Amino acid sequence: MREQQFDVPVPEQLGEGLVSIRQGSDLAIDVRLESVHEGILATAEVDATAEGECGRCLIDIALPVRVEFQELFAYHSGEAFEYEVQDDHVDLEPLIRDAAVLALPFQPVCRPDCPGLDPETGQRLADHPELVTPVENDPRWAALAGFTASEDEGADAASDADQQRD
Numbered sequence: 140m141r142e143q144q145f146d147v148p149v150p151e152q153l154g155e156g157l158v159s160i161r162q163g164s165d166l167a168i169d170v171r172l173e174s175v176h177e178g179i180l181a182t183a184e185v186d187a188t189a190e191g192e193c194g195r196c197l198i199d200i201a202l203p204v205r206v207e208f209q210e211l212f213a214y215h216s217g218e219a220f221e222y223e224v225q226d227d228h229v230d231l232e233p234l235i236r237d238a239a240v241l242a243l244p245f246q247p248v249c250r251p252d253c254p255g256l257d258p259e260t261g262q263r264l265a266d267h268p269e270l271v272t273p274v275e276n277d278p279r280w281a282a283l284a285g286f287t288a289s290e291d292e293g294a295d296a297a298s299d300a301d302q303q304r305d
């Protein structure tokens with residue numbers, strides 16, 4: 140058995156979504172290689188940092204990403220095994236790439252309860268909890284000011300009548 144730990148700079152960006160593992164950032168790889176009857180069993184843990192934008196409020200975020208996998212590299216090609224030992228080497232790169240991309244969140248958030256953006260001003264609500272009262276709008280949106288929402292339709296006077304009960 141052989142264990143190795145090394146850092147590898149990412150040769151090209153991993154992932155295409157809101158967050159990705161950027162080119163040049165480090166992958167911390169911890170791999171254990173075991174000799175087994177059919178070949179070499181590779182067990183790896185990979186730590187990386189995904190960077191991008193919060194899916195709700197669009198601020199820059201960095202998220203830790205950890206992936207683990209185990210794969211057998213066979214000495215001889217065959218239908219049973221997808222990966223092969225080649226020239227006394229195992230090529231972990233495609234495994235690491237696939238596992239890392241799959242581990243990236245589709246809807247990354249800066250925090251689980253991120254309130255997102257104010258629909259009128261576009262400001263980040265987490266920074267402006269007081270945004271209940273409207274602030275001055277961007278003048279470029281002034282033309283839309285005439286399009287007010289129709290009368291409140293959520294008023295449910297009926298439920299008030301039911302509240303007086305013992």
Ligand SMILES: [Zn+2]
Nearest residue numbers: 193196249253
């Ligand atoms: Zn956010």
